[in-house]
Amino acid sequence: MLARWGTIVRCGIDVGAFAMVGAGAVVTKSVPPFHLAKGLPTEAIGKVCACGQSHWPLGIPLSDLIRDCCRENMSAETFAIAERTLDRLRGGQTTAA
Numbered sequence: 283m284l285a286r287w288g289t290i291v292r293c294g295i296d297v298g299a300f301a302m303v304g305a306g307a308v309v310t311k312s313v314p315p316f317h318l319a320k321g322l323p324t325e326a327i328g329k330v331c332a333c334g335q336s337h338w339p340l341g342i343p344l345s346d347l348i349r350d351c352c353r354e355n356m357s358a359e360t361f362a363i364a365e366r367t368l369d370r371l372r373g374g375q376t377t378a379a
């Protein structure tokens with residue numbers, strides 16, 4: 283998770299792997315992995331790939347982001363971590379696909 287300056291995350295709220303939260307956001311509900319959220323209260327507004335680039339629209343498939351953007355922008359080790367995280371999401375959580 284990357285949280286910008288002044289962000290408040292309420293106790294018990296999850297911010298997923300590779301997710302980003304905007305400056306001054308008050309996070310009152312969980313932010314799925316690879317999502318960009320901002321606002322009061324926080325809403326997911328886009329996706330964030332593993333190398334930290336923001337992408338719109340929200341419905342873009344994560345597998346496309348990882349394959350098309352991150353492969354050239356990341357070390358092989360970090361890319362492997364991103365792929366493993368994506369594989370884990372495919373196995374259990376459908377909200378981040």
Ligand SMILES: [Zn+2]
Nearest residue numbers: 331333351352
């Ligand atoms: Zn990327």
